[in-house]
Amino acid sequence: MHIPDGILPLPVTLGGYAVSITICWLCIRSINNRQDPRADVPKAALLTSAFFVASLIHIPIPPTSAHLVLNGLLGALLGVFAFPAILIGLFLQAVMFGHGGLTTLGVNGMILGLPALAAAGVFHCRSRGIMGPPSPKRTTVFGFLAGFSGIVLSVLLFALILLTSLPAHLSAAAERSAILALGLAHMPLAVMEGLLTGLLAGFLLRVQPAILEGV
Amino acid sequence: MSQTTSPAIALNELCFSYPDKPHVLDHLDLHIAPGERVGLIGPNGAGKTTLFLLISGILKPTSGKILVHDKNVVSGTFNPQVTLVFQKSDDQLFCPSVWEDVAFGPRSMGLSEDQVARRVQNVLTIVGAQELAQRPVHHLSEGEKRIVAIAGALAMHPQVMIYDEPSAGLDIRTRRRLIGLLKQSDQTLLIASHDLELVLEVCTRVVLLDQGRIVADGPTKTILNDEDLMIAHGQEKPHSLIPHALPHNH
Amino acid sequence: MIAHSATDSPAAPFVHRWDPRMKLIGLLLLAFTFSFVTNPRVLPVMIALTLVVVAVSRYPLNLLLRRLRYPSLVILGLIALLPFISGFTPLVEWGGLTITREGLQAAILVATRFFCIVTLAAVLLGTTPLLRTITAMQALGLPSIMADMTLLVIRYLEVLSADLRRMRIAMRLRGHAEQRRPWRNLPTLAWLTGSLILRGYERSQGVYNAMRLRGYGHAPIRQSEFTANRKDLLALAGICALSGILIWLELAL
Structure with missing residues (x-):
């Protein structure tokens, strides 16, 4: 779900940069307001590395195969660090492998980063309320929701941005059906990532619950 | 302990517990003179690494005192006098290139870029790793990583150097090189190792730690030669201390 | 690619030695100007400009082609669809499929912009070690x-x-x-x-x-290690002028 260079018109790419930089700045500011802003940097960075490596794993989804996106899980575990982490990941992908794009860095940051923040919100709901400390079952369920919503929201943003800014005009009906097709095509991936994130959250709760408390 | 020179490291009634693990260290008293080379031996989980993190100010004692050159170690502050060479070099070398990594400590101490460059050059020459300076850390072999980690610690010109399992995972040649480096260093050394032959060669004094207590403290040969003591605490008398009077095939 | 490399030597082409801060600004400026272009008559100028940068930098061609391989697959898949799904003036009709003029134009436009930007990025970022690029970004306010x-x-x-x-x-x-x-x-x-x-x-x-x-966070803020000499600044000014010309062509032609 990367938009490459060259497709989007200037106002969209610049707008993407403006939005991404603003959100990133807000995240960094909230990190800097902590008692010791540097204390969590190694943790966030090492988790970002792990996510980067994990996203290179292929998963077969017949008839094709897909890469893990993991932005829902990333949001759930990294919280406010998720957005900067995604920008760093996208930048390194663009520079080291030529994936993604340079002018579209901002837009791609929005596509993956905003759903990650939303997923963070979803996941943290698991420990809200009067039900006491989160049970394994609730953790798995909210993990699923975080992973699933991460992908679904990303696909929606991707489709919206791409289709509204293609250089040639499409009819409204074609646009709607294209969004629908894209959404349906990504459903298996969204379900897979949801299940994966749910299982993973349960696994982490069992072996190292401190990770789930966020960075 | 003589009264004229103050100890390099002094532990008084030092206790430490983790929230989920009480009495990791239990009333330790230890005095190490400047320039002494002390080996710390003991089974896994005896509390060696915890002790090191306490002396270097990463952890805070539950009770008791730690003095390094008569100054109280305040946890959480930057104290370049004491450095620790980690067991896992990959954790210690956190910068992408060798030069940057060795320069990190001196830069944190506020030295000018010129001074930093001179120090980096200097320590890389001492450990014999000049040719690695511009290499990315992930291309180094395990042995090279350990040598660079030592350079990064030396670059801060510490008075006390602590080594956690320095020879673990090294090949024979690098281990020999390491022993040479340890023997020629003029800092106070505290070395934790399961490599008892290394301890025998480098250290003049040995402290045996088990279950958070010091169970023996004395000259290296005396302690390592005490077969009953060694076996009681999960150790082994080093082979080179077994008299080779009779012909035998090993 | 990560650590310092031999590209810092004075014998290397200027692009390798160009102040990385200026290089980054120049690259972003050109890339965004390229994505502003929609006029098909400006495309040859854009291609020429890109080729000049590649020639001047003496970036190894086989390396460049290898770096372009993966991104090309992605973009080709995308633009192959465009002539069929968008536009309204039929150009070729073949079977049930129609290739439209607008769609074809859009595909050519997107492909050219894409290859020019990706090539520029590969060449300009590939001639500075990654670590130096990050230090330069920090000097620019990261x-x-x-x-x-x-x-x-x-x-x-x-x-x-x-x-x-x-x-x-x-x-x-x-x-x-x-x-x-x-x-x-x-x-x-x-x-x-x-x-x-x-x-x-x-x-x-x-x-x-x-x-x-080792004192993380205790280092005093370092003076930027970069100094731009007149040549560095002139090169950036040149890039600005070229961007200006492209924009003018885009609007005037």
Whole structure:
């Protein structure tokens, strides 16, 4: 779900940069307001590395195969660090492998980063309320929701941005059906990532619950 | 302990517990003179690494005192006098290139870029790793990583150097090189190792730690030669201390 | 690519020695100007400009082609669709498929912009070691938290991918076979990803200790190590002028 260079018109790419930089700045500011802003940097960075490596794993989804996106899980575990982490990941992908794009860095940051923040919100709901400390079952369920919503929201943003800014005009009906097709095509991936994130959250709760408390 | 020179490291009634693990260290008293080379031996989980993190100010004692050159170690502050060479070099070398990594400590101490460059050059020459300076850390072999980690610690010109399992995972040649480096260093050394032959060669004094207590403290040969003591605490008398009077095939 | 390389020597082409800050600004300026172009008559100018940069930098061609291979696949898939799904003036009708003029134009436009931007980025970023680019970004105002994170991510990328490789080998040695049906793989995959995350998390504690021991956060703010001489500034001015010309052509032609 990367938009490459060259497709989007200037106002969209610049707008993407403006939005991404603003959100990133807000995240960094909230990190800097902590008692010791540097204390969590190694943790966030090492988790970002792990996510980067994990996203290179292929998963077969017949008839094709897909890469893990993991932005829902990333949001759930990294919280406010998720957005900067995604920008760093996208930048390194663009520079080291030529994936993604340079002018579209901002837009791609929005596509993956905003759903990650939303997923963070979803996941943290698991420990809200009067039900006491989160049970394994609730953790798995909210993990699923975080992973699933991460992908679904990303696909929606991707489709919206791409289709509204293609250089040639499409009819409204074609646009709607294209969004629908894209959404349906990504459903298996969204379900897979949801299940994966749910299982993973349960696994982490069992072996190292401190990770789930966020960075 | 003589009264004229103050100890390099002094532990008084030092206790430490983790929230989920009480009495990791239990009333330790230890005095190490400047320039002494002390080996710390003991089974896994005896509390060696915890002790090191306490002396270097990463952890805070539950009770008791730690003095390094008569100054109280305040946890959480930057104290370049004491450095620790980690067991896992990959954790210690956190910068992408060798030069940057060795320069990190001196830069944190506020030295000018010129001074930093001179120090980096200097320590890389001492450990014999000049040719690695511009290499990315992930291309180094395990042995090279350990040598660079030592350079990064030396670059801060510490008075006390602590080594956690320095020879673990090294090949024979690098281990020999390491022993040479340890023997020629003029800092106070505290070395934790399961490599008892290394301890025998480098250290003049040995402290045996088990279950958070010091169970023996004395000259290296005396302690390592005490077969009953060694076996009681999960150790082994080093082979080179077994008299080779009779012909035998090993 | 990561550490300092021989490209710093004075004999190297200017593009290699150009102040990385100026180079970054120049690259972004050109890339955004390229994405502003919609006029088909400006495309040849854009292509010429890109080729000149490649020639001047003496960037190895085979390296460039290798770097373009993967991105090309992505973009070709995308633009191959355009002539069919968009536009209204039929150009060729063949079977049930119609290629429209607008769609074809759009495809050519997108492809040209894409290749020009990706080539420029590969050449300009590829002639500065990555670490220097990040230091330059910091000098241009990247927050230190982001710079520190980026450097740590780069450093531990290899360590963690080696971990992953070992874990997969260990799995295979104990008889794990990747299933054709993905849901069968899912628990293993979750465990694998989870272990990777755990390793990163546990390692981060050691890394943080090592950083504190060597005074992380105590270094005084360093003066920027970059100094732009007249040549550096002139080169940037040249890029600005070229962008200006492109914009003017786009509007005037």
